[in-house]
Each structure stands twice: as C-alpha cells, then as structure tokens.
Amino acid sequence: xxxSEFATYLEKLEKTSSRNEITQILADLFKxxxxxxxxxxxxxxxxxxxxxxxGIDFNIAxxxxxxxxxxxxxxxxxxxxxxxxxxxxxxxxxxxxxYGKDGGASVLDVYQTLFEMAGQEGGGSQERKITQxxxxxxxxxxxxxxxxxxxxxxxxxxxxSDMTILDALSYMETGDKSLRSRIEAAFNVTVDxxxxxxxxxxxxxxxxxDVLPEPGTPIRPSLAxxxxxxxxxxxxxxxxxxxxxxxxxxxxxxxxxxLKTQNSKxxxxxxIFSRNLENTTNMFPDIVEAVKKIKVGSAIFDGEAIxxxxxxxxxxxxxxxxxxxxxxxxxxxxxxxxxxxxxxxxLYKDGKNLLPLPFSERRKILESTVFKIDGVEIIxxxxxxxxxxxxxxxxxxxxEGLEGALIKKxxxxxxxxxxxxxxxxxxxxxxxxVADTIDCLVMGVNRGKGKRVGxxxxxxxxxxxxxxxxxxxxxxxxxxxxEQWRELDKRSKYLEVSNMPGEYEVDKNLVPDxxxxxxxxxxxxxxxxxxxxxxxxxxxxxxxxxINFRNEKNPDQTTTLRELExxxxxxxx
Ligand code: ATP
Numbered sequence: 087x088x089x090s091e092f093a094t095y096l097e098k099l100e101k102t103s104s105r106n107e108i109t110q111i112l113a114d115l116f117k118x119x120x121x122x123x124x125x126x127x128x129x130x131x132x133x134x135x136x137x138x139x140x141g142i143d144f145n146i147a148x149x150x151x152x153x154x155x156x157x158x159x160x161x162x163x164x165x166x167x168x169x170x171x172x173x174x175x176x177x178x179x180x181x182x183x184x185y186g187k188d189g190g191a192s193v194l195d196v197y198q199t200l201f202e203m204a205g206q207e208g209g210g211s212q213e214r215k216i217t218q219x220x221x222x223x224x225x226x227x228x229x230x231x232x233x234x235x236x237x238x239x240x241x242x243x244x245x246x247s248d249m250t251i252l253d254a255l256s257y258m259e260t261g262d263k264s265l266r267s268r269i270e271a272a273f274n275v276t277v278d279x280x281x282x283x284x285x286x287x288x289x290x291x292x293x294x295x296d297v298l299p300e301p302g303t304p305i306r307p308s309l310a311x312x313x314x315x316x317x318x319x320x321x322x323x324x325x326x327x328x329x330x331x332x333x334x335x336x337x338x339x340x341x342x343x344x345l346k347t348q349n350s351k352x353x354x355x356x357x358i359f360s361r362n363l364e365n366t367t368n369m370f371p372d373i374v375e376a377v378k379k380i381k382v383g384s385a386i387f388d389g390e391a392i393x394x395x396x397x398x399x400x401x402x403x404x405x406x407x408x409x410x411x412x413x414x415x416x417x418x419x420x421x422x423x424x425x426x427x428x429x430x431x432x433l434y435k436d437g438k439n440l441l442p443l444p445f446s447e448r449r450k451i452l453e454s455t456v457f458k459i460d461g462v463e464i465i466x467x468x469x470x471x472x473x474x475x476x477x478x479x480x481x482x483x484x485x486e487g488l489e490g491a492l493i494k495k496x497x498x499x500x501x502x503x504x505x506x507x508x509x510x511x512x513x514x515x516x517x518x519x520v521a522d523t524i525d526c527l528v529m530g531v532n533r534g535k536g537k538r539v540g541x542x543x544x545x546x547x548x549x550x551x552x553x554x555x556x557x558x559x560x561x562x563x564x565x566x567x568x569e570q571w572r573e574l575d576k577r578s579k580y581l582e583v584s585n586m587p588g589e590y591e592v593d594k595n596l597v598p599d600x601x602x603x604x605x606x607x608x609x610x611x612x613x614x615x616x617x618x619x620x621x622x623x624x625x626x627x628x629x630x631x632x633i634n635f636r637n638e639k640n641p642d643q644t645t646t647l648r649e650l651e652x653x654x655x656x657x658x659x
Contacts, residue, residue: 087119087120087127087192087193088190088191088192089191089192089193089195089196089226089230090191090226090229090230091118092115092127092130092193092230093230093232093233094229095111095112095115095131096131096229096233096242096244097232097233099111099112099131099245099246100244103245103588103589105246105250105553105554108244108245108246108250108554109254109257110254110257112131112251112254112257113254113255113257113258115131115254116254116255116258116283116287119193119287121284121287121288122194123193123194124283124287125280125281125283125284126193126194126197126280127193128279128280128283129279129280130237131244131251132242132248132251133237133240133241133242133244135197135200135201135204136280137277137278137280138363138364139303139304139359139363139364139365141364141365142201142205143204144200144203144204144238144239145204146215146238146239148170148176150215150216151176151235151238151239152166152167152170152176153216154215154216154219154220154223154235155176155179155180155183155220155223155235157216157217158180158219158220158221158223158224159180159183159184159185159223159224161183166179166183169182174583174585175241176235176239176241177231177232177233177235177236178232179235180223180232180235181228181231181232182228183231184223184227184231184232185228186227186228188226188227188230189226189227191222191225191226191230196222196226196230196234199218199219199222200222200234200237200238202218203218203238204238206218219238222234223235243587243588243589243603243604245554245588245589246554247642248273248642250554251279251283252266252269252270252273252279253266255269255283255286256291258286259286259290265291268291268294268295269282269286269291270503271294271297272294273503274305274306274502275297275299275305275306275441275502276297276298276300276303276304276305277304277305277363278303282294285297298439299386299433299434299439299441301341301342301343301357301384301386301434302341302343302355302357304339304359304363305339305386305433305441305502306363306502306503307339307361307363307388307502307503308388308431308500308501308502308503308504308508308509309504309505309506309509310492310505310509310510310511311506311507311510311511312510312511312521312522312652312656313507313510313512314521314656315473316474316476316477316480316512317473319473319476319493319510319512320471320473320476322507322510323494323495323507323508323510324495324497325471326469326470326496327469327470327471327493327494327495327496328445328446328468328469328494328495328496329467329468329469329470329475329479329491329492329493329494330465330466330467330491330492330493330494331466331483331486331488331491331492332483332488332489332490332491332511332512332513333390333392333401333428333465333488333489334403334404334407334488335390335391335392335393335404335407335425336360336361336392336407336408336411336638337360337388337390337638338358338359338360338366338370338388338389338390338427339358339359339360339386339388339389340356340357340358340377340386340387340388340389340427340429341355341356341358341359341385341386342354342355342378342380342382342385342386342387343355343383343384343385344383354378356373356374356377356378358370358373358374360638361638361639361643362638362639362640364638366411368413369411369412369413370391370425371416371420372420372424372425372461373391373425373427373461376427376459376460376461376462377427379459379462380455380456380459380462382435382436383437384434384435384436384437385432385435385436386432386433386434387429387431387432387433387452387456388429388431388432388500389428389429389465390427390428390430390465391407391410391426391427391428392426392428393406393407393409393410393423393424393425393426394424394425394426396421396422396424400487401426401486401487401488402423403487404489404634405634406423407425408634408637409423410425411637411638424461426461426462426463427461427462428463428464428465429456429462429463429464429465430464430465430492431452431500432448432451432452432455433448433500433502435451435455440500441499441500441502443500444496444497444498444499445495445496445498445499445508446496448500449467452464469496476491476493479491480512484514489514490511490512490513490514491511492509492511492512493509493510493511493512494508494509494510495508505649520611520612520613520614520627520653520657521653521656521657522653523610523611523633524550524559524609524610524611524612524627524645524650524653525607525608525609525610525636525644525645526548526550526559526607526608526609526610526644527550527551527556527604527606527607527641527644528546528547528548528574528578528581528605528606528607528608529546529548529556529558529587529590529592529598529601529602529604530546530586530592530597530598530599530600530601531545531546531574531575531578531582531598531599531600531602532544532545532546532547532561532598532599533599533600542571542572542575542576542579543571543578544563544571545561545562545563545598546561546574546598547560547561547562547592547596547598548561548562548608548610549592549623549644550623550644550645550646550647550649551642551644551645551647552646552647552648554589555589555591556589556590556591556604556641557591557621557622557623557624557647558591558593558596558621558622558623559618559621559623559625559626559627559650560612560621560627560630561596562610562631564631565629565630565632573635577606578600578606581602581603581605581606582600582601582602582603583601583602585601586601587601587604591622592622593621593622596620596621604641605640606635607635607637607639607641607643607644608632608633608634608635608636609632609633609634609635610630610631610633611631611633612627612628612629612631613628613629614628614629614657615627615628615650615654615657616628624647625647625650625651625654
C-alpha cells in the first residue's frame, strides 16, 4: 500500500469520533493491507513502530520537529515556529508547506525510514535525524506529511485504543464482532497486537486458540474488583477464599528464559514488565540478579516489589518505593531503597502454560519452584470461609502498615487482562465512604490564586474514562500538600496544549485556564460520590484529595465510568 493511501485512512479516522465508524474504517484499512504490511500498519495507526513494551523511543521533541520541517521545505526556523504558535498543530503547519506531490513511497518504505531514525543514537544523531526525516517529508504529498510529523512527536492521537483494533480485526474477518472475544483472549496472553493481526491475516482466527504465553512478551495483568464487606466477599468470591496481604509497591511481571549467545551457550535472560507492561528491567538490576537464582528453565511470575528500610527491615510507603522507578542513580537507589519481590502467582513454567489451572494448583507449582532467596519471597496466604477471620487478617495487615488484602478465588484460572471477582481488593478505605481510590486523568489546570500563586497551579480538572472519551468528575482545589501542588505545576507545564483534546467532554462552565493532553494519572481518595448535573461523568467526588501521582498508569488505565458507577452504588449497600 502506498503511504498516501494509508494517509487517507488516517484522515478519515481523524474526522470521526464514532467508535463504530472508526472500527469500520480500520477494518477496511486492514482488509486492503497485505500480509507483509499488516503488523506495521497496526503499529503506525497507533502512532508506534512496535508494541509499547519494546519501548522504541523517537526522542523527537516538538522543537526538533520544527527544525526538521524548516529544513524539509526550505523555510526559516522562526517562520515555522511562528506558524506553530498560531496553529498549535505540527501536522497542519508542515502540511501547509508540503509540495503536494506524491513521490510514491509505500507504507513499508516510510516505516523503514522511521524505524532507522528512531534507532539513531550517540554523536551526531540529532543532525542525522533532521536530515533523514526532512528528506522523507520533502518526498511526500501534503496529507502524508501531516501525519508523519505527528508520529515521532507522539501527537498522532486518533482517539481509539487497542480494543478498537481488536474489534476491527474481527470485522476484517467476518464483517461483525463475533471473533472479538477470541482475538482478545489471544491479545491478553501475548500483547503484541501487530503479531496477532499478522497471524489472523495469514491463517485466520483459528490459529489464535493455540496462542500461548511466551517468555519475553508480556501477559496482560489480572485485576481486582471491589466489594464493601467480608460477607459480600464470601457471597461473591466463594464460600472458601484465599486471603493475601496487599503490598503497596509496584507490580512486577517477571519473565525468566534462556537465550542462546553467539557462541551457542545458554544465558539466563530476565525481563521485568510493569503494570502498564512497560519494560522496566534496567531499573531493577537487584531483582534481576535475585530471580536468576531461581532454579527454573523458563518461567513467568506475577508479583509486587516493595522497598524496605535497609536498617530496620520495615516496608516503606508507596511514595518511597516509587523512587526506585528511575533511569539514573540506580546503584545509589539500590543501596538506600532495597526492594523485596513478593511473588503471588506463576503463569508459565518450562514450556507449560499455567494460566488455565486453578489458582490453588498454580500456587503448589509456585511453592515447588521458588525457595528461599534474598530479595524474593512467595507471598503468604491463608484459606478461610469465615468473615471474621477475613476481617481480622485485614486488620493485621493494616497494623503491619500494609495497604490491605487481596481475596482470591481458590479454583479460578489466571484471568489475563480481566478485572473480576476472582480477585477482590480490600483496602484501608474499603467500607468507609468510597470503597476504593479513583484513578483519574488530569484534563486541565487553573492558575493559583492567593497563597497558591507561588505553586502555579491552583486547581485542576480530573475525569474518568468512558469508552474513548474522558468525562469530568471533579475540579480539585484542596487536599494537596505544598509539594504536591508544585509537582503538579511542573508536570502539567509539559502537557499543556492550546485546544481541548478531542476525547474530552467538559461542561463549558468548567473550562480550565489550560488544557493538558491525556497523560497524567492521579489517584484520588474521596469521602463520597454524588450525582452531579455539571460534571459530564454525571457523578462528582466529594472532598477529593490526591493520594499519589500514578506514573505506572497510562490514560487507558484510569478508572472507568462503569467502575465509578459501581463504587457509587456500593455506597448504598
Ligand atoms: P490499585 O493498585 O490502586 O489498587 P490497580 O488498578 O493498579 O489498583 P487492582 O487490580 O485494582 O490494581 O489491585 C491489584 C494490585 O494490587 C495489583 O496490580 C498489584 O500491583 C497489587 N498487589 C499487591 N499485593 C497483591 C497480591 N497479593 N495479589 C495481587 N495483587 C497485589
């Protein structure tokens, strides 16, 4: 497919916000795409070159793109920068200068150039990026130029998620949604959506029933529901349940496998994925070294890593553990904030897919795989059918300074990618007011008044996800420490955009001083959820306060409106 034809699809996608239409356009595009191109097309429509866990970073900021545009079309940098200030959209600015001729580049040609450009590192790489990208831009028609400038700068947001791509793959095959659940099941087990698209295109969806976990490729994590009381938990999860402590650190999906080295020796490879399925291996060489001691050929574990005080051995609050998520100063951090990995599940072992096995059986396999190692422990657990025992355990965990408990269904398979009642979380706050904290997207900020002028931000607008949209649920002006205000100010400055992002739905009375693009997720605790006539979510948070900046969550993983409604109903039980 020629890139210019691909760009016409991107334009159609850009013009609509209807999920049905988006699905149809994508299905149509995928149908016309060849087997060789389909994986690349799937990555490119999402503004990427590979699944996010591979972490290909273009390292092209808007400023650099302005230089590229100037070079490509023989313009002065100041002129291009002025245009950008006026229009606020790099794609439109670049398109305005483009010659309008289609040089005939194919999707694969463009993909290849972008791929090479992203790989450029070291001395002179910036200049090479400018030259290569400028050459590419000057050889394309104006519509292609619009979209290509947006991809490396992270601005190709066409308002749909991976889930819509899964729908579209089903439509591509059958013209309806009937294959969606089969495709999604495969995606849950191996999150490379390009690979799945390619398999479907080449062989049809029947191959997906054989999709197995693969060490090195993340599995979508299982997530927990909420319930208001121990009695309700026994009613819904099972008359006997497993209770585990809930550590408040970060999720670590740990993959161990053997790789052949150049001289044909086998080397143990460890990869760690975050809750978001980003590859975080380089941040945690201490965990890597510790898990290498587990005697296993290959395995995938699910767990939570938490920092502890090196002297007292006491586990530290989330804010401290969060400091281990860093790119620099790692050796120092390891010394000051050592981590302990609590493994709570095993999903794969030595070629065997363990996902379908009942939890109790997976646990037995886990216990026969992991023995005492410094820095790694299997999470403790108790089996009970007694509500009082559940309550007592929760109190015990809380008294230890932990976040709460996870109550798990004994015979449930590992439900990859699903939030369900096979796992129920019970936190400090459960049972008092709102049963869980709410992960909201920061949609815009207001400048500070009075004392808060010094902090920059004085209030901020947050929302939850509803399909492809973000709907407001609170304008928060209190409940932050001085330090949190400053941090919010710093972060929001990087995210400010001149126009309201297309996926936002906001009442005109709540329009903030500055919009922020969908990126920053905050964890909010509220006393109550109430019906709201002005918030577009229809529900508002009473007495909201900021608990954490949730760096490990992306906007797709904010609390959904459906979940918020669930929490609202739960208040009445
Ligand atoms: P939150 O972490 O704020 O509760 P979440 O959406 O990130 O929300 P949930 O499914 O709601 O995730 O809660 C489960 C999380 O709790 C897991 O992602 C994991 O990081 C953490 N956790 C801590 N201890 C356990 C445990 N014993 N079993 C499973 N998950 C645990």
